[in-house]
Amino acid sequence: MAEVDARWVRLLALGQGPEDADVDDEAASLVQQLQVEAAESVLELALSALSHDDPWHRRAAAWVLGQFGYPEGRPFGARVLPEVLRAARAERDDDVREDLVDALGKAEDVAWLDELLSFAGDPAPGVRRAVAMSVPGMPYAAPPTERALDTLITLSSDPDPRVRDWATFGLGSQWSQDSPAIRAALLARLDDEDPDTAAEALLGLARRGDPAALARVLALIEEPDRLIGLVVLEAAAELADPVLLAALEEIARAWAGDEDEHTEAVAFAIARCDPGAPESARQIEQQIVTAVDERVAGTGWSLALTGTYPRTQLWPRRPDGAVDESLEPGLVWERRAPDESAIDAVVIQGVTTIHEAAARRG
Structure with missing residues (x-):
């Protein structure tokens, strides 16, 4: 127990020195160790530190408590989360409040979703970003709630570019849901002044086969002498539309011999856009x-x-014949081309999904 206490003491002591990458790395390592061991003594110290005068102590407590005991399913959640929420509501330091809200999200307990969403209008951009980062990763037992969806859509148009980026990423890539509201939110960010946000919007629309994404990708890859980024190639692969094939093959010829991540990406996009891919996928x-x-x-x-290639979804079917929607659907062709090498991996995915769904139903 003394060893665990010593690590907590060391974590607090780091706040007295200069801020640099080495300090950050050591702090992250100590936090993970304390979370994994989940000693009762450290839990009490961290809970007590939530009300300490020193902001570093409060931040350290937030870091440790957010995923405290995660290898064992966070067994202390009933004690931790009410205290983290109370501290977040009372906190006046923006950085500490950001860490506390982040901790609330990292607890990954959907029962506290509404409390997490209540911070979406916080005046501090870092706090709003913590919400945008946390909401898509919650372990929803069904599709995300309407309030969660509306919150992420609102954050996707936030004044702060990092908030917009994370919210757009959540809407576009972390969630598989499709709706006019989601597409409208992504379309609104397609020309965002922040290039990362615009890229996430393009990718999110491509994952849904939206015509706006197809038109944009085609224009980008047909433009002579233009630098083609990985996101554009990834979007082309997501679209898997033969109309892109000629331009992609021209790029591949121009890049012949490079053998880097860009040539790999264009080769994958070509395989996905092949006119014979849908029939191969069906078989x-x-x-x-x-x-x-x-x-x-x-x-x-x-x-x-x-659904159909490239957006075929994988679901467990219950003994009563109904599709079980208690889990997010698997995407059969996510990061895969329709060839025989996909079979074993998807079979394992399907069996695992069925076992998980059956276990949830007892």
């Missing part, structure tokens, strides 16, 4: 369903696929 999907159903035979569960 492979049939093999996947057969293989998964064989592996879960006798359980009453089976695999359901909805």
Whole structure:
């Protein structure tokens, strides 16, 4: 126990020295160790430090408490979260409040979602960013609530570019949901003055097969002498539309011999945009369903696929024949081209999803 206490003491002592990368790295290492060991003595010290006069002590407490005991499912949540919320509501230091709200989100307890969302209008951009970063990663038992969705849409137009970037990333890539409201929010950021936000908007629209993304990607890859970024190539792969094929092949010829991440990305986009890809995907999907159903035979569960390439979704089907939507759907072709190498990985994904859904239903 003395060793754990010594690490806590060392973490607090770091706040007395200069701020630099080495200090940050050591603090992060100490925090992880304390979270993993989850000693009762450290829990009491961290809870007490939430009301300490020194802001560094309060920040250290927030860092440790957010994921305290995470390898064991955060067993102290009932004691930790009310105190973190109380401290966040009372905190006047913007940096400390940001860390406390971040801790509230990192607890990953959807029961506290509304409390987390209540900080979305905080005057400090860092606090709003903590909300934008946390909301998409919550372990929702069903599609995200309307309030969570509305909050992220609002944050995607925040005055601060880092808040917009994280919210747009959440809407576009971390959530698979599709709706007119989500597409409108992403479309509004397509020409954002912040290039990272604009890139996330393009990628999010491409993942949904939106015509605006197709038109934008085609214009970008057809423009002569233009530098083609990885995000544009990733968006082309997400769209998987044969109309992009000629321009992508021209880029591949121009880059022949480079053998770097850009040439890998354009080769992947070409494979995804091949006119024969949809039929190959359909045949492979049939093999996947057969293989998964064989592996879960006798359980009453089976695999359901909805949609078509490149946006085919994977769902568990319950013994009563209904599709179980208690989990986020798997995306069969996420970061995959339709070839035989995809089968084993997707079969494992399907079996795992079915087991998780069955376990939730007891």
